[in-house]
Amino acid sequence: MPYIPHTPDDVCAMLDAIGADSIEALFDEIPAHLKAAGKLDALPEGLSEMEVTRLMNERAAMDAGAVSFIGAGAYQHHIPAAVWEIATRGEFYTAYTPYQAEASQGTLQVIYEFQTLMTRLTGMEVSNASVYDGASGLSEAVLMALRANRKSKSRKVLVPTALNPRYTAATQAIVENQDVALDSVAFDPASGQTPLDALKPFEGQDYAALVISQPNFFGSLEEVDALTDWAHANSMLVIGVVNPTSLALLTPPGEWGAEGADIVVGEGQPLGVPLSSGGPYFGFMCCKQKYVRQMPGRIIGRTVDMEGKQGFALTLQAREQHIRRSKATSNICTNQGLAMTASTIYCSLLGPDGLTNVAAHCHANTQSLADKLTAIAGVERAFSAPTFHEVVLTLPKPAAEVLAALAGKDVLGGVSLATDYDMPNAILINATEIHSESDLDLFAVALKEVLAA
Amino acid sequence: MSETQLIFQLSQPGRSAVSQAPKALADDKLSAIPAHLRRKQKPALPEVSEMQVVRHYTNLSSKNFAIDKQFYPLGSCTMKYNPRGANRAAMLPGFLNRHPLAPETHSQGFLSCMFELQNFLKEVTGMKGVSLAPMAGAQGEFAGVAMIRAYHEARGDEGRTEILIPEAAHGTNPATAVMCGYKVREVPVGKDGDVDLDALKAACGPQTAGLMMTNPSTCGVFERQIEAIAKTVHEAGGLLYYDGANLNAILGKVRPGDMGFDVIHMNLHKTFATPHGGGGPGAGPVGVSERLLPYLPTPMAGQRDDGSYHWIDTDTLETSIGHLSAFMGNAGVLLRAYYYARSLGREGMIRVGEFSTLAANYLLKRLEAVGCTAAYPDRRASHEFILTFAKEAKELGVTAMDIAKRLLDYNQHAPTTYFPLLVPECFLIEPTETESKEALDEFVDAMAAILEEARTQPDMVKEAPFTQPVRRLDDVKAARELDLAWSE
Numbered sequence: 040m041p042y043i044p045h046t047p048d049d050v051c052a053m054l055d056a057i058g059a060d061s062i063e064a065l066f067d068e069i070p071a072h073l074k075a076a077g078k079l080d081a082l083p084e085g086l087s088e089m090e091v092t093r094l095m096n097e098r099a100a101m102d103a104g105a106v107s108f109i110g111a112g113a114y115q116h117h118i119p120a121a122v123w124e125i126a127t128r129g130e131f132y133t134a135y136t137p138y139q140a141e142a143s144q145g146t147l148q149v150i151y152e153f154q155t156l157m158t159r160l161t162g163m164e165v166s167n168a169s170v171y172d173g174a175s176g177l178s179e180a181v182l183m184a185l186r187a188n189r190k191s192k193s194r195k196v197l198v199p200t201a202l203n204p205r206y207t208a209a210t211q212a213i214v215e216n217q218d219v220a221l222d223s224v225a226f227d228p229a230s231g232q233t234p235l236d237a238l239k240p241f242e243g244q245d246y247a248a249l250v251i252s253q254p255n256f257f258g259s260l261e262e263v264d265a266l267t268d269w270a271h272a273n274s275m276l277v278i279g280v281v282n283p284t285s286l287a288l289l290t291p292p293g294e295w296g297a298e299g300a301d302i303v304v305g306e307g308q309p310l311g312v313p314l315s316s317g318g319p320y321f322g323f324m325c326c327k328q329k330y331v332r333q334m335p336g337r338i339i340g341r342t343v344d345m346e347g348k349q350g351f352a353l354t355l356q357a358r359e360q361h362i363r364r365s366k367a368t369s370n371i372c373t374n375q376g377l378a379m380t381a382s383t384i385y386c387s388l389l390g391p392d393g394l395t396n397v398a399a400h401c402h403a404n405t406q407s408l409a410d411k412l413t414a415i416a417g418v419e420r421a422f423s424a425p426t427f428h429e430v431v432l433t434l435p436k437p438a439a440e441v442l443a444a445l446a447g448k449d450v451l452g453g454v455s456l457a458t459d460y461d462m463p464n465a466i467l468i469n470a471t472e473i474h475s476e477s478d479l480d481l482f483a484v485a486l487k488e489v490l491a492a
Numbered sequence: 493m494s495e496t497q498l499i500f501q502l503s504q505p506g507r508s509a510v511s512q513a514p515k516a517l518a519d520d521k522l523s524a525i526p527a528h529l530r531r532k533q534k535p536a537l538p539e540v541s542e543m544q545v546v547r548h549y550t551n552l553s554s555k556n557f558a559i560d561k562q563f564y565p566l567g568s569c570t571m572k573y574n575p576r577g578a579n580r581a582a583m584l585p586g587f588l589n590r591h592p593l594a595p596e597t598h599s600q601g602f603l604s605c606m607f608e609l610q611n612f613l614k615e616v617t618g619m620k621g622v623s624l625a626p627m628a629g630a631q632g633e634f635a636g637v638a639m640i641r642a643y644h645e646a647r648g649d650e651g652r653t654e655i656l657i658p659e660a661a662h663g664t665n666p667a668t669a670v671m672c673g674y675k676v677r678e679v680p681v682g683k684d685g686d687v688d689l690d691a692l693k694a695a696c697g698p699q700t701a702g703l704m705m706t707n708p709s710t711c712g713v714f715e716r717q718i719e720a721i722a723k724t725v726h727e728a729g730g731l732l733y734y735d736g737a738n739l740n741a742i743l744g745k746v747r748p749g750d751m752g753f754d755v756i757h758m759n760l761h762k763t764f765a766t767p768h769g770g771g772g773p774g775a776g777p778v779g780v781s782e783r784l785l786p787y788l789p790t791p792m793a794g795q796r797d798d799g800s801y802h803w804i805d806t807d808t809l810e811t812s813i814g815h816l817s818a819f820m821g822n823a824g825v826l827l828r829a830y831y832y833a834r835s836l837g838r839e840g841m842i843r844v845g846e847f848s849t850l851a852a853n854y855l856l857k858r859l860e861a862v863g864c865t866a867a868y869p870d871r872r873a874s875h876e877f878i879l880t881f882a883k884e885a886k887e888l889g890v891t892a893m894d895i896a897k898r899l900l901d902y903n904q905h906a907p908t909t910y911f912p913l914l915v916p917e918c919f920l921i922e923p924t925e926t927e928s929k930e931a932l933d934e935f936v937d938a939m940a941a942i943l944e945e946a947r948t949q950p951d952m953v954k955e956a957p958f959t960q961p962v963r964r965l966d967d968v969k970a971a972r973e974l975d976l977a978w979s980e
Contacts, residue, residue, distance in 0.1 A: 041840055042573050042765070043847050044928040053854040053929060062846045065853055066745055068714045068872050075747045081615040085837025088577040095831060099586030101601030102594070109591045112818050119512040121546050123583070129560030130553035133574050135905075136771040141960040142900050145555035146770035152499050155977040159536045165976045168771070171627040174818035205818040208806075212789075212814030213634070216641060216673035260529050288522065290531055306818065315582075316602055317592030317819025318627065319773030331974070337771065341978075342970035345955075349495050350962035354970040360630070361911075365666035365676045370630045372664055377769030380549075387499050387545045391534035393513030400514045403521040425524050446595045454593050458807075472514050 041085065106478050107451040108408070110429045110469025111256070112173065112203050113317065114284070114309045116397065117473055118381075119388045122311045126381040136337075136373065140352045146376065147351035150339040153383040160286045160386075161279075161303045162293025163325035168337040168374040173280070173306030174206040176322025177250070178213035179335050179369055180278045180304045183326070184248035185219065186368070187301070187333040190274045193245040194219050199233040201226040201255035202280060204459040222246070231259040231422025231431065238269055248276040251300070253292070254285060257467065258405070258429025259422055267296030276301040283323065284309045285427045287391075287398040293325075302326045311385025312378045321375030321382065332358060335369035400472035401428035404479065408470045411483040415490060421465050429469045431456065435490060438466045444489040450482055496555070499538045499548055500978050509542035555961045556770070557905050563931050565855075567876045567908035567920025568662070568710060570740045570762030572848075578765070578831035582824045592819035596802050602823070603801035607793040609830045610777075616841055617739075617756055618749025619779030623788040625821045629737065632757025632776025633668040633704070638813045639755055639780065639787040640702045640731045641672055646786075646811070649729065652701035656730070658687050660710045660912040662737060674701055681914060685711035685868045689720060696728035704733040707751065708741045708874030710912045711867070712852075712920065722752030731755065731784075736776075739763045740924070741849060741875035744842030754781045763844070764829035775825040786811040791820050847925035848875035855923050855932050862940035867915045876922035878915050885917045890946040890953050892917040897964065898945070898956035902938035 045053070050062070059065055066074070086094070107115065126132070130145060137143030137150075150168045157166035170176045181196050198207055198221045211221055225237045233255065249270035253263050263279075270277045279292035279300035292300035308320040326334055332355065340354035360367040389397065409430045412418050417435030434441055438455035445452040453468035470479065522530075540548075557564070564571035581587075590602055610622040626632035637655065644652045655669035659678045666676040679695055680688045687705070703725045707715045715721065725732050734748040734756035740763045748756045760766050761774035768774075780788060790812045794804040803820075806812050836844070852873040859879065860866055867878035881892045896906035896919070908920040923932055946953050957963065 040843055040847075041835055042575065042926050043843055044926065045847060045850070049929045050850065053850055056857050057850075057853045058857070059853070062850050065846075065849045065872060066714075068716055069742075069746055070716070070719065073719075073746050073750055075618070075745055075750065078618065078747065078750070079615055079744060079838050079841060082612060082838035082841060083834070085840045086834050088575075088835070091831055091834045092577060092581055094834065095581040095587075095605070095827070096584060098601035098605055099581075099584035101586065102590045102598055103586035105594070105598050107589075107591050107594065109593050111593055113592055115589065115591070117512075119509075119542075121542065125546065125549045125553070127579060127583075128550070128553045130556045130558045131770055132579070132767045133559035134556045134770040135564065135566060135569060135571060135768045139557070139896070139900065139906050140965050141897065141957050141962055142557040142905060143555075143770075144961045145552040148496065148498070148552055148555070149549070149770075151976075151978070155498075155500065156537060158977045165974075171631065171773075171822075172817045172819075175627070175631070175816060203818065205815065209815045209817055212638075212816060213671075216638060217671065218673065260525065263529070286531070287535060288525065288531055289529055291535070294532075313588040313824075314591050315588050316590050316599075316823035318817065318822040319824050321773075328974075331976070338976060340970035341975040342966045342973075344963040344965050346963050348962055350965045352965045352967055352970045354967070354974070354976075360663040360667035362663070363667070364663045365670045367663070367667040367670075370634060370664045370667035370671050371628070372630050373628050373772035373774055375769075375773045376771035377767070377773060380770065383499075384545060384549055387538050387540060387548075388509045388512045388542060389537065390508045390513075390539045391537045392508055392516065392539075393510075394537060395534055396513045396516050399517040399522055402525065403517055406521075406524060425526055425529075427525070442595070443597075446597050451591065451594055451598065 105449040105451050106481060108453050108468045108470060108482055109451050111454045111467055112205060112306060113314055114469060114471055115314055115473055116309055116471055118311050118313060121388060122381050122384045125384055126377055131380050144351060147339055149380050149383050151341055151351050153379050154339060156383060156386045157323050157325055160283055161325045162291030163303050164328040165331050166323065166325040167334055168339060169307065169321040169379040170324055170336050170371060171375060172318060172320045172322045173304060174209035175213060176304035176324050177206050177280060178210040179324065180302045181210055181214055181219060183302060183333050183335060184276045184278055187330045188247045188276045191245055191247040193247055195222055195246050197222055197224050197241060197246050197249045199224045199250060199252060201233050201257060202250060202252045203256040230424040231257040232261055232424045235265055235269060242273060246275050248278050250278045250280060252280040253289060254282060254427040257422055257431045258426040259424035260427060263295045267300060271298055279303040281305045282309065283307060284398050284401060287394040301330065307382050310382035312381055319375055319378050321378040333368065336371050337374050397472050404470040404474050405430055408479045411479055412486060415487050428471060429467055431465050431467050434464045434466065437463050441489055445485055448485045450485045452482060496551055498978050499540065502540050502544050503538040505539060507539045507541060509545065562903055562905050563927060563935055564905040565907045565921045565923050565935065567922045568737050570922060570924055572765050572924040573926040574765050574767040575832060578828040581831045582827040587827055600801055603793045605827060605830045607795055607801050609826060609833060610793060612833045613758060613777055613779060616743065617779045618747030619756060620782050621785045621788055622777055622779045623792050624777045624826050625789040625816050626757065626776040626778055627817055627822045628774040629757060629759040629776040630664045630668065631816055632778050633664055634671055635778045635789045635813060635816060636733050636755040636757050637668055637672040639784050642787040642813055643784055644701055651698055654699045655701055656695055656703040658705055660914055661704065662710065662735065665704045665735060685709060685713040685871060686715055686717055687721060689717050692721060693724055696724055700728045700730035702731040702733050704735060706735040706738050708738045712874055712877040713868055713871040714874055718751050741845060743844040745845040755784055760825060760829040765832045766825045766828040773822045773825055775822045787813050789813050789816050844925055851923040851925060851927060851932060852876055858936045859939055862936060863943050864939060867918060876920060879919045880915050881917040884946055888946050888950045890950050892919055894954050894956065895942055898942045898953050899938060900957040901959045904935055904938050
């Protein structure tokens with residue numbers, strides 16, 4: 040019996056101790072007509088480890104083999120070998136939530152180090168132990184801003200159209216039942232940025248927060264100082280949505296404008312977590328110290344034990360569902376512990392220079408890719424703003440058609456902006472440090488062929 | 493064990509793990525980024541060598557209890573063995589490197605696994621449709637209650653403002669109801685652990701949107717009146733929500749769909765043996781009855797007539813409650829659950845409920861025999877059960893917390909303590925089907941020894957643990973003098 044250790048003798052001895060005739064007798068409190076006997080016929084027979092492994096090897100191989108230039112919220116990076124070898128050690132992989140602090144100091148110290156890393160990367164004062172992913176993290180940030188902004192009575196938040204539309208959609212789905220409205224701020228179709236002009240209509244109005252995405256979905260860099268100061272001048276909090284790799288090069292949100300962002304969230308995946316079809320990733324979430332009691336999720340504090348020795352423990356638990364129940368800051372009761380552990384190891388291995396070099400190569404490779412592609416007749420950059428590691432290009436043909444043809448050549452050439460932005464000929468592309476010069480050339484050659492066809 | 497320094501304390505300027513990152517680029521490669529948007533100083537990440545990192549985190553890992561090291565009888569957490577084969581399969585390069593937005597032409601392998609997993613979960617729960625999108629049990633709950641709300645709203649049934657929840661419920665249940673814009677009304681639980689049916693009848697009405705419950709309940713017993721409860725809630729126009737926290741107890745024996753539940757979530761990190769990872773990631777798929785099919789969260793995997801697989805998203809399922817994450821949920825966890833389901837198959841799935849229930853009832857009887865007090869002595873245990881140490885607390889001053897901490901010295905992870913809230917000084921104990929009889933017996937021996945210590949040396953027990961990396965921690969200091977990030 041896979042994973043079940045009991046021998047027939049064990050079963051007899053156990054039933055004897057219970058005083059029951061059979062295992063079936065242990066279900067005697069369940070009404071007989073409710074029992075599932077015979078109703079599981081659609082389930083297949085069990086397989087051995089060798090058989091399941093072979094099956095899943097075949098499935099995985101079906102999806103391999105293409106060169107990808109898709110970003111749009113998830114990015115392929117080199118992950119040092121040590122990251123997942125350590126993260127999947129049984130002591131991390133099979134541990135529970137660290138409620139028994141004395142028996143969980145490993146996990147607790149890793150979280151404390153993670154919190155420290157995130158504050159240093161974002162320039163913020165405090166961090167939590169992570170939430171599910173970047174998009175759901177934004178929904179938590181929106182709800183948090185409503186609680187934290189005491190000057191505002193509104194249930195409204197301003198969200199730029201140039202934010203990743205998947206973040207907007209997930210946030211909408213999560214907050215809409217609490218009478219929260221997300222109002223859109225337009226982008227400038229020439230620059231691909233969110234201009235101050237687009238905020239004018241909201242001047243003096245009561246909004247709890249302004250969301251600022253740096254870089255935004257188009258890869259464009261926003262004028263974050265001006266946007267931050269505008270929000271604060273209008274009594275709004277600033278929620279920064281940032282790419283963690285970019286923070287090695289870009290002004291950390293804690294230093295945006297005169298006062299810095301108030302809450303910062305983002306997708307942690309670029310920090311050592313594989314693409315893996317969208318998860319498990321982790322969302323990071325930081326804020327100013329004065330808002331820490333409004334922050335959802337697990338938070339670890341450094342303290343001492345009864346002998347005065349340093350130790351780590353869950354703290355501020357009075358915010359959380361297992362204590363506050365219906366009055367909790369959120370229903371969340373996990374963090375993405377394993378992915379967060381991997382990212383802590385990743386950041387430690389890369390260090391300040393390593394992460395800076397990764398970010399620089401991402402930027403330079405994307406610039407180079409955009410140059411190669413725009414050398415093709417009819418292919419142009421859609422926007423004029425400076426970018427980090429993604430660029431929007433317009434094509435002389437519908438994006439969907441071109442992307443499908445490229446995929447036929449095992450080149451995944453980015454994502455189409457047809458549905459979300461009504462830009463039927465536009466694609467969003469990304470390159471990172473893993474792309475070699477020949478990968479970039481491969482894309483250029485393939486695109487040229489597809490457009491010529 | 494000694495204090496482990498923080499990784500930041502190992503840092504020396506100029507040290508690095510150079511092979512892990514690409515070489516530095518000339519600054520002119522960055523000239524397209526305006527200077528005023530550039531960071532002034534590099535982020536203060538640690539500057540350490542590769543071996544320092546490996547040794548530091550390996551040493552930290554050794555300070556954890558883990559299923560791979562210890563018996564872990566946490567009630568409602570289902571700490572069963574996490575098959576290593578599942579991890580290897582989910583980490584195959586074809587799965588790891590697949591971008592979530594890769595076209596369907598390059599996703600057939602992954603989609604086929606997800607489509608089959610949806611079907612397995614439907615079959616084993618008796619529900620009509622399953623979405624794998626929620627990333628944790630709490631998000632599954634959110635999706636479930638959001639679907640209940642969408643259902644009532646679509647019918648123009650606007651007056652339903654309340655979610656009913658038995659008082660023994662997990663804290664996530666009321667927190668979830670509030671996140672979905674509902675008021676919470678608690679329903680009392682009787683002395684035998686079953687819901688007070690009369691109180692439920694009195695609480696149900698035109699304001700009832702639904703009832704959230706776990707079965708077997710958090711009292712560790714099967715709710716015998718489940719059909720009467722379903723009838724009561726349905727007659728009032730409400731829907732019935734199944735919290736799958738305790739699905740392991742009945743896997744293959746009874747199906748939530750057959751009990752009358754309209755919507756359920758499953759915790760794959762419990763029932764389907766995916767790792768807890770020190771507090772996540774989990775996966776909390778939802779299953780629904782016929783009438784909630786239009787509202788399932790997206791994306792889901794579908795199959796065309798020609799056998800190929802595709803995504804079902806909000807463009808075709810416009811009534812969906814939408815996306816709960818940027819992409820499709822915790823795919824890597826779902827692949828591990830898929831492995832587990834294929835590995836167990838039909839027979840194995842049925843054995844889960846049987847042997848987890850056998851283990852719990854055996855452990856309960858043995859613990860009672862060495863002097864422990866069961867909270868519901870006249871009931872069959874499900875896959876878990878409650879002990880109460882109210883007597884020890886009163887007579888000896890030794891609390892459930894003290895006993896839990898002392899268990900760590902016996903190399904046994906503590907059970908869930910002080911939950912459910914309605915039983916004083918309690919342990920909620922869940923052994924799971926993967927623990928051997930010898931492991932269960934060792935736990936009994938440890939408990940017998942600690943009860944003896946509580947009688948003869950109570951002051952010692954109150955100071956436990958003694959063998960862990962730290963003694964009991966100063967939680968008050970942690971909360972009052974907040975230290976949430978290291979500074980030199």
